[in-house]
Amino acid sequence: MTNEPLIYTVPAASLTLTTRDIEIALGYSDAAVPEYLPEMIDEALTVIQPLLDIRAGFRIYSGDDVSLSSDALSCRQTQLHIGRIIASRLRHSTSIAVFAATIGAQPETESHRLMEEGNMMGGFIVDTIGSAYAEATAEWIETNISAVAGLEGAANTNRYSPGYCDWLVKEQHVLFSLLPKGFCGISLTQSAVMLPIKSVSGIIGIGSGVKHEQYQCSVCDMQACIRKKLTDAHTHTHH
Amino acid sequence: MATTELLASLATCVERGKVNAKSPFPPDLKGQDGADEITVRVLAEGATPQEVLTQALMVGMNRVGEKFRDKNIFVPDLLMAARAMSASMVHLKPFFNSAEVRLRGTIVLGTVSGDLHDIGKKLVGMILEGAGWSIVDLGTDVPTQKFIDAVKEHPDCIVGMSALLTTTMASMEESVLQLKREFPATKVLVGGAPLTHEFAARIGADFYSPDPQGAVEYLNTISPMS
Incomplete structure (x- = not known):
């Protein structure tokens, strides 16, 4: 497995996002979709697609470069305090892929522009589509990492990001130190916000003894977890 | 239509996101007056701007807030309600600098x-x-x-x-x-x-x-x- 950083320019057409995907992202998984919304989503998709500058990449650390403890991961001399839950999920990994993905800054700029013009609805829909594209890009890079792992007969874990499962957001700085400076055009603010905002970063474990699991927020008691709150809200909507 | 009925209709327009008569949404109110027209009518009928604010707009938005909290509606519905409220507020803005509209x-x-x-x-x-x-x-x-x-x-x-x-x-x-x-x-x-x-x-x-x-x-x- 190569240890060289790999960066891809991802054509928007490789990421299939439908009107229905965005309706679900806006909350309408079960609830009736307002009549006006599909047309607004289609219009926003048309607006956002030419603005996408999608880049994603990863770097794999393997063998002696990687060591795991009960709550931390070391890649060479750099230690990530990933917490016990993620560490247990990464157990049996023989390699770690550190990844980042972004859709560029323009969709965010367009969303702000629309809102400043007083078009909150348009701005919000563009923002939601941007988030959906960022997540789809992370999915795309995970699929690529999975393919690389598969070539050597290995499997991969889920992807894990700072901010989830007791892994503090501030560790973004440590995570990005494992990637070349300005990787995929992403920079960090002092408070660990990725710029462009519509970016995703994280790690994926690789090895013959690891597996991809259903994401189980129930095993974590982190009160400040955004993902958990969103998942609970989603569950609440369903039931 | 009596003033109280108009205020109730206006609250419904905000709650349902019915901006004006031209707006085709929601479909069951298509062709009917929206927040824009009803505000003009209710003010002409003698309702005070304060009554429009407290007995219609705030009532409608409170229902929207409750539905949003209970996850019966989502952000787009909220934004549509805010649009309807803004369409009404345009007619109240002239009274904002006088004592005729008191905000909290x-x-x-x-x-x-x-x-x-x-x-x-x-x-x-x-x-x-x-x-x-x-x-x-x-x-x-x-x-x-x-x-x-x-x-x-x-x-x-x-x-x-x-x-x-x-x-x-x-x-x-x-x-x-x-x-x-x-x-x-x-x-x-x-x-x-x-x-x-x-x-x-x-x-x-x-x-x-x-x-x-x-x-x-x-x-x-x-x-x-x-």
Whole structure:
């Protein structure tokens, strides 16, 4: 497995996002979709697609470069305090892929522009589509990492990001130190916000003894977890 | 149609997001007058601007806030309701500088230093505006001094702070601490996805709610409106 950083320019057409995907992202998984919304989503998709500058990449650390403890991961001399839950999920990994993905800054700029013009609805829909594209890009890079792992007969874990499962957001700085400076055009603010905002970063474990699991927020008691709150809200909507 | 019926219709227009007669949404109200036309009519029938605000717009927006809290509607529905309310408010704005429209007070809103998230705060602002508050939005990445300056400019205001990252919760703590040191009587509300009641209590904030309607209900107790 190569240890060289790999960066891809991802054509928007490789990421299939439908009107229905965005309706679900806006909350309408079960609830009736307002009549006006599909047309607004289609219009926003048309607006956002030419603005996408999608880049994603990863770097794999393997063998002696990687060591795991009960709550931390070391890649060479750099230690990530990933917490016990993620560490247990990464157990049996023989390699770690550190990844980042972004859709560029323009969709965010367009969303702000629309809102400043007083078009909150348009701005919000563009923002939601941007988030959906960022997540789809992370999915795309995970699929690529999975393919690389598969070539050597290995499997991969889920992807894990700072901010989830007791892994503090501030560790973004440590995570990005494992990637070349300005990787995929992403920079960090002092408070660990990725710029462009519509970016995703994280790690994926690789090895013959690891597996991809259903994401189980129930095993974590982190009160400040955004993902958990969103998942609970989603569950609440369903039931 | 009597004034009370028109006010009730206007509340429904806000609740359902019926902006004006041209708007084809919602389909069951297609072709009917919306918030725009009904506001003109009800004012012409003799309703006071204050009655329009308190007996129609705030009633409609309160229903919207409750449905949003209960996850029966989502952000687009909320934004459509806000559009309908804005269409009505256009006709009330001329009365704002006279004593004919009394708002509950002023709320200064801002996303704390280091945090660039804007949309959640804007949505809260819309719901609070619909509850009869004047909103001063300081934007994102707001340093503590800017909150303090805003309180000096609006001495009886309430302050609302937002943070969406665990890394910027520390900024929020610092801002609340300094603001309370200088203005102990100023009420400070906090919100944002990673926050908890425990965190809000620890940093000395007066109130935290996971949803905007909770803030509306808390603020109603501070500043009831007849």
